[in-house]
Amino acid sequence: MPEPLLELHGVSVHFRRGRTLLRAVEEVSFCLEPGDVLCLVGESGSGKTTLGKVAAGLLRPTSGSVRYRGQDVWRLPANAFRSFRRAVQIVHQDPYASLNPIRTVADTLVAPLLHHGIARNWADAVERAARLLELVDLVPPEQFLPKYPHQLSGGQRQRVSIARALTVGPELIVADEATSMVDVSIRVSLLHTLRRLREELGVAFLFITHDLAMAKYFAWQGRIAVLYLGRVVELGPTPSVIGHPLHPYTQALLAALPEPDPELTRQKAKLLLRSLDIPSLANLPGGCSFHPRCLYFVAGLCDVERPPLDAVDEQRAVACHIVQQERTGSDALRARMEVPTWGNDERLSSERG
Amino acid sequence: MIKRRQSLNEPVLSVRDLVIQYEGAGGVVQAVRGVRFDLAPDESLAVIGESGCGKTTLGLALMGLLPKNARIIAGQILYRTRDGRIYDVVRLSGREFRNFRWKECAMVFQGALNAFNPVLKIWDQVLDTARAHGLRDRTRVRDQCERLLRLVQLDPDRVLQSYPHELSGGMRQRVMIALSLLLEPRLVIYDEPTTALDILTQRAIIEVLRSLRQELGFAMVFISHDLPLAAELADRVATMYAGRIVELAPVRHLFYQPRHPYTRGLLLAVPPVSGPLTTVASIPGSPPSLAKLPPGCSFAPRCELATDHCRSEEPPLCTVGADHWSACHCWSAVSLDRRTERLGGASHA
Numbered sequence: 001m002p003e004p005l006l007e008l009h010g011v012s013v014h015f016r017r018g019r020t021l022l023r024a025v026e027e028v029s030f031c032l033e034p035g036d037v038l039c040l041v042g043e044s045g046s047g048k049t050t051l052g053k054v055a056a057g058l059l060r061p062t063s064g065s066v067r068y069r070g071q072d073v074w075r076l077p078a079n080a081f082r083s084f085r086r087a088v089q090i091v092h093q094d095p096y097a098s099l100n101p102i103r104t105v106a107d108t109l110v111a112p113l114l115h116h117g118i119a120r121n122w123a124d125a126v127e128r129a130a131r132l133l134e135l136v137d138l139v140p141p142e143q144f145l146p147k148y149p150h151q152l153s154g155g156q157r158q159r160v161s162i163a164r165a166l167t168v169g170p171e172l173i174v175a176d177e178a179t180s181m182v183d184v185s186i187r188v189s190l191l192h193t194l195r196r197l198r199e200e201l202g203v204a205f206l207f208i209t210h211d212l213a214m215a216k217y218f219a220w221q222g223r224i225a226v227l228y229l230g231r232v233v234e235l236g237p238t239p240s241v242i243g244h245p246l247h248p249y250t251q252a253l254l255a256a257l258p259e260p261d262p263e264l265t266r267q268k269a270k271l272l273l274r275s276l277d278i279p280s281l282a283n284l285p286g287g288c289s290f291h292p293r294c295l296y297f298v299a300g301l302c303d304v305e306r307p308p309l310d311a312v313d314e315q316r317a318v319a320c321h322i323v324q325q326e327r328t329g330s331d332a333l334r335a336r337m338e339v340p341t342w343g344n345d346e347r348l349s350s351e352r353g
Numbered sequence: 354m355i356k357r358r359q360s361l362n363e364p365v366l367s368v369r370d371l372v373i374q375y376e377g378a379g380g381v382v383q384a385v386r387g388v389r390f391d392l393a394p395d396e397s398l399a400v401i402g403e404s405g406c407g408k409t410t411l412g413l414a415l416m417g418l419l420p421k422n423a424r425i426i427a428g429q430i431l432y433r434t435r436d437g438r439i440y441d442v443v444r445l446s447g448r449e450f451r452n453f454r455w456k457e458c459a460m461v462f463q464g465a466l467n468a469f470n471p472v473l474k475i476w477d478q479v480l481d482t483a484r485a486h487g488l489r490d491r492t493r494v495r496d497q498c499e500r501l502l503r504l505v506q507l508d509p510d511r512v513l514q515s516y517p518h519e520l521s522g523g524m525r526q527r528v529m530i531a532l533s534l535l536l537e538p539r540l541v542i543y544d545e546p547t548t549a550l551d552i553l554t555q556r557a558i559i560e561v562l563r564s565l566r567q568e569l570g571f572a573m574v575f576i577s578h579d580l581p582l583a584a585e586l587a588d589r590v591a592t593m594y595a596g597r598i599v600e601l602a603p604v605r606h607l608f609y610q611p612r613h614p615y616t617r618g619l620l621l622a623v624p625p626v627s628g629p630l631t632t633v634a635s636i637p638g639s640p641p642s643l644a645k646l647p648p649g650c651s652f653a654p655r656c657e658l659a660t661d662h663c664r665s666e667e668p669p670l671c672t673v674g675a676d677h678w679s680a681c682h683c684w685s686a687v688s689l690d691r692r693t694e695r696l697g698g699a700s701h702a
Binding site: 043188191252261 | 403404506521523551552553554555556557559560578579580581582584585604605608609618619620621622623624625626627630633634635636637639640
């Protein structure tokens, strides 16, 4: 049986700040096959960036394991760990901070090619760098190779960052909000470039974003994991998570999301929440972390027992007592869980009968 | 649905052919080039555009808060006060402007943390603001302030006794929104009011703004790169590109039947989350540098409709429909196939 490319199992990351313990990530597990796309969606403080760093081997989890092709990466010998680090590359959010300002594009791309012995000599490396630039749609490459970062626009810098990640031929790219600092008119073309790399090179992606629209367009064929206060609360194929969210938090997010369509968005003016306050990571509520804000909260259950991330069908999993009860029993809760959907296809209404 | 403004209502704000330039080491940059619009009392206008299009400069100019290296070269910014007097704020002195600001026109900035004094409790800042504008009756200020804080869904007793750092980003933003209304201005300018806030907080702010407006009735100008926000809150939308308003229209017209290729491009680049996967496309190229604008229409190098005419002559902002303006030679050829079918169902003809 082929081993999965990357597997996170029960990963927790805790940070100590003075006397307080911040539980940034708690018991997260997921698995990426070669060529897979997984979107980590969450708001600020949900732990998505921390998870990205764990996946890329930049941060050692407090507990739990990270397995690359079946092997625990934190127990690998140094040279095997290096090849893992080569196989998983990260593209950061801020293209202004992630490129060395005193290196030209050519310097930035040639260095890893020579360092890892991928190119035989300088001329070969420059030749390869030019091909990488073509791959990320910076054409003609000769025009971009001698440029410094300050001579490039934000979108072009981000493309250079992507090209740099590609120099070492990665199997997985962790894209941490890679499109969020780029102007809207250019964001989509960057997304198209990433999608093309996935299709042409078969690179797997861990795509981290707070923007559900970007998640939808990047990972329509893949999966979405919704994070809330360090835990995955819902995991499933993108079309079903977005079209028919199950977890109350996902439902609230989608119901609240402003849409670029006046009719559609003005029907939405409704906040499916009991409270606006986000609990602090240093002082998480007991039971389900979402219960103080949840509309379907059941006292004595949700505030006592933490719901596990359980499967609802072969592809989807949800961490919610109410959803699981609804699935297993014929509860009066079914009626309460009916949520309005906006502009969704008929498939959903027919599903509900 | 918000009622269209009545023709009898005189505009609360009229901007006339405003030109603003920055003078720096790199030469002169025109950030705002001939902007012109009217704003009715109780109307909400969104100014949308990408970074560097001049929208923030425009907002700062409306408040008389331009940085030192910026100069208003031409044009007028006319405010009409409640008693019918008209002020051209371009010509107001610093002292006159201080009286005018916050009473007639308030502004809520993007980073609400930076707008507060970190070492003063919120209540002391409220008092400072009130005193600076001649309100000396503490009880009245307190009452008014508590009423506004309740309107933005905050607990006045807790918030007023807090320091800014004790409040979350969303709470600070709501305090700022409440504070902006303390002196009952006729116009409030919001610069990216929901940027950098979480989705659920964004929704709360949007609801607060909508209910405040219903309750208190004031004009709003939103400056934002966020199309969904404009779709939510604007009666009319102005698209800015390279320092100019290139399209100005009622919100449904602009979203369902844009008449400028740049607006169309923005709409196609920002897909809706709900519904099936629709086509998305980005605009080729990147925005021009304001220091080095192309001849003719500034959008021509990125426009698929561009002709030689576009590349030689800058199109003026012309009427292309009822209350719909576009600065494009080829406006009649612009069509948004993805969404035009929705217009039939919309409430206007």
